[in-house]
Amino acid sequence: MKSSSPIADARDMSRLFTAGNRLQGIVPPLITPLRARDELDQEGWERLIEHVIDGGVSGIFILGTTGEAPSLSYRLRRELITATTHLVAKRVPVLVGVTDTAFVESVSIAHHAADAGADAAVLTTPYYFPAGQTELTAYVQNIAPEIPLPLMLYNMPGLTKVWFEIETLKTLSEIQSIVGVKDSSGDLDYFRRLCDLRNEVREDWSILIGPEAMLPEAHQLGGDGGVAGGANVMTRCFVDCYEGLTANDSAKTEAAISKIRRFQDIYDVGKYASRHIKATKCAASLLGICSDLPADPFHRFFEPERERVAAILRDLDIL
Template sequence: MNFGNVLTAMVTPFNQQGAIGFQEVTNLVEYLLDHGTEGLVVAGTTGESPTLSTKEKVALFTQVVKVVNKRVPVIAGTGSNNTAGSIALTKQAEDCGVDAIMLVTPYYNKPSQNGMHQHFMEIANKTRLPVMLYNIPGRSGINMNADTIIKLSQIENIVSVKEASGDLDQATTIIEKTSSDFSVYCGDDGLTLPMLSIGASGVVSVASHIIGTELNQMVTKFKQGHVKEAAAIHRRFLPVMNGLFTYPSPTPVKYALSQKGLECGGVRLPLIPLAEDEQLEIHEIVKDL
């Protein structure tokens, strides 16, 4: 299932009291849709999901669905390392009107490949929504291998994977051995163009908060066969893509958004705001945009 070329893993704006800022959410959604975003992933890791309560997640899903008003797909991050908890949140997300869910590989527990297969199958069987898997061993501590993803792709409503292992061989195997209607999305901004070259559908991006229009142009140019132009965009903006992960995400991108006049507030502990020298570093990366 194709959700669009550029999906944004959206930050969660907080107000001065540290609560979700719903007006800021509205402003951010409108900005992203005006700047190349074709789908929104809400309450993922970039949205600081570990620090959001279930009540906050449901309120966030509801607000984003309302603001988007069917213009682009809204994908709710409902995955966790608790299968029953993920099912419960998925059912609440369904009631909010989201278009799909994203399920991250269970972190910390380190289940076996068969355990992961059963985890995702159990959740998928309890929802009518399309499911995007999310493989990110750097954060979850375990890699969901290609064979497991290929096997899961045979479940009717498991339709996509955000592949952030950084392993192009693994991504190639997944693309080659899944059906043509199963989409593979790049989960690392800097690998978007290489992933497109092996058949990925697009990117679930953090950098699209800042360079969404440019990323969309790059993907579109590549798909139109203008490979050199796409490569030039990649080379030009790779420092931005990498620079936004210089410090724990989403701290840099929230600061960069503030520099563009989009206030999204701070971050919640255990993340901390950028120090002054760190702010200067991020400012230098994005000042010309």
């Protein structure tokens, strides 16, 4: 049953979403395994969920960039949300990307996520038509009360072409249902300012880094962990890196980050921007986790590219 006060409900649910009012650790942005166009690879999805939970993740993020959310039908997005919350069964928090070009579709997906038992919604800037900062501020101020879940903002200017500027976030910090920011800009000066803003106005905010190889730098700046696409594959390695950082265990950290840096080579396989998603799906399929079929308009890697990815995984001793 939906509450008449979504933000009040979001405050209550945020206590379930975080420990000590902050989500910390590794939260993989899961790939979406497909059996065919608009058909979920159900068995692969279950194996992927168990793989990352067994690896020690602090949460799961579905329908993000790595999950190809904009390329999936609304029907499939809802199916994925329902399947995920059922499989996870509250073992870790489930974060659901709700970004859409249409305001009402974002709200609709968020309500489905809440009804299915998800723990938080994740919202980036609307894409296609670039919004100015005044428009973006009003957009979030208008949509947040309509979303019956704690809300994480997602800074992804490389794809949306619009930043959540720091002053905009300072204004939006007044919205209590916003529980943090994921930053995938790759700009460490921006990330530092984001952590400073958290310390200044919202100490309960979780600040997570997107670019996975920057996890040590982000931790040093005050970050709470990472939303690491590579954790779809090398889950335990990313968790070890985070644990090494928080325990000030330099040997554990260095062993893990050296593997993470080598793993980055899979993203150089292929010649299109889609190679990041295709390489991650390819690696997961080589490990027998799930199908490597991407959503349209992308194509899966052919055998020469698959062999290059396999060689990297063998070098890392995970294949």
